[in-house]
Amino acid sequence: MNDQMQSEIATAPSLGLQSQDYFRQNRLPHIWCPGCGNGIVLRAITKALEMLALDRNNVAAVAGIGCSSRSAGYLDLNTVHTAHGRALPFATGIKVANPKLTVIVMSGDGDATAIGGNHFIQAARRNLDLTLIIFNNNIYGMTSGQYSPLTPRGAFATTASYGTVETPFDICKLAIAAGATYVARGTTYQARQLPKLIANAITNKGFSVVEAVCACPTHYGKLNKKSSPVSLLMEQRDKAISAKDAQLMTPEQLTGKYLTGELYNENRKEYSDAYTHLFERVHETK
């Protein structure tokens, strides 16, 4: 634990919970490979919970299937490890049935944008108050390295022996276009920024998406001659451009880069608020 973390913990709000209190300590160590970025993202989530002083009893963490979706089980919250791609429908049911719960959804790039792609855009359109954190490692890790909708064109995967010929999604652009009201991107290299983005996403009353770029040295790295975790982190450092800095750059300078930080924030009527108003309008007076 570094000094920065120590001081952050020291100034934790009155509930007194520190980020590690949001972990089920007895479930650790986690199953992830050495050098995997998932732990950094998960730590950022717990840090955000600490910053917001959320009561663990009132937070639900819902995940799909895949490496990153194992995150839910490590958190000392109401946790659900659902089926592949279906975290958002479960989360939708939870939130609509009990709008008082804070609902955080954890999903991988394949889980959220391939098998769960339709749920992703529909949830964004509805603007239900959910926070979706997409662990983007550009590959299917759990099944040992098949290409995902986020695998860069030309990158290798066990199902792309000659490099993928497909064009990847831009998760954040997709989320904005579909109607998400808070959209941000962070990286595991910029590990201190991530908790803040996640905390802001949770605070936003509406559907929020945080893309967390994280490395998979074991599969993506190995297949693409970047098996050192450090080299993948350095790649994040080199490719990530803050949205603010990007405004001063030319399109040529931005080629091959991606934007980080808060990319979109809009105030729009939230689903459960709208539904509660409906209650008031049509409630049976008996």
Added chain:
Amino acid sequence: MKIPKELMGQILFDTEGGVFQKRFLQGNEAAAEGVLAAGARFFAGYPITPSTEIAEILSERLPRIKGAFIQMEDEIASIGAVLGASLAGSKALTATSGPGFSLMQELIGYSGMTQIPCVIVNVMRSGPSTGMPTSPAQGDVMQAIWGTHGDHPVVVVAPATVSEMYYLAIWCVNISERLRIPVIFLPDEVVGHMRELLLIPPTELIRIENRGKPTVPPEDFHPFKIEGNAVTAMPAMGEGYRYNVTGLVHDQDGFPTNDPGRAGELNTFLVNKVLSRADDLAFAEEIATDDAEEIIISYGSTARSAERAVRLLGGTGRKIGIFRIITLHPFPIKQLQRLAKQCNRFLLVEMNLGQMTTTVRSIIGLDVDLRVINKANGLPIAPSEIISVLENWHPHPVLQQQGCVNHE
């Protein structure tokens, strides 16, 4: 047609006392009323013929009683939302038909594995694939019982009247809560769309069952502990019991494990939750079976044709009984076994190409004469078709005088 007394006892405290309200309703409308009466307060669904009326009615009714209706993007999302709502403490259901039911299968298994109560109404239409959306069938029987992968618990209920669409819908919600399992309510399109008289009981007579709540503090609570066939309590999210839910094989606290001992114990427990309670779940209505020499086995709207056929044959002196299956799973084995001892001629009638034949044959044995009427052309089975088979099996001169002929 009547719901057997023992089964009715699980739905109403008493069948008399208080004013029963007369309503003339469609089957799907009655099912919507039934689930509301049972306390369902969450519906997620996707439009599909011939079940859509259930969604339409609940979209109008639920917000008025502070329940929630949400139209999801597909049937997978629908059942996902239903399971999420159930975890959050709501009694939740969805309604669909064959193609949508196929899409739901993975999460029906998830419901069984994680013991999240839910009701799935599948108003059966002609299949396979898109089939004939507005035509009836009973082709989803096997899928309802065995559709999802792996061994799993499920109860499958087949109503035959509008009245049963209401009363058995209440029962389905009750069973799902009692056993923490997915319950499949399986009317065919005829029952879903027909209109009949329904007597709605006063609410105080309706027996409502709720999932158990823990009586121990969170630190002593093991949400997936196995003790015999007992069903564990299920706190709602937000009640202070923070536990993990996963479709992976899990230990007593809900955390993944690959221990073969636990996996075997869990799978056996889940299936036995239903099978060990078959006496409380497996029902059939018997009509005139006491001294029957021939028995027609059927269910759903097809059983109505059987009843009509028997009535038309009333003057012939033939002793024909009806064994109407209400619970398709767990099957009322003991009842049928008893009948197989007294009667050796059975006619199994269903609107599919023989999905129940093997089950029935395995119960009645090989020494009994079993014939079948199977039909999968989108048309209901007419009483005349049943009469025709009985006629050729055991011709009787009176039949011809009554003008009963086979229309095919």
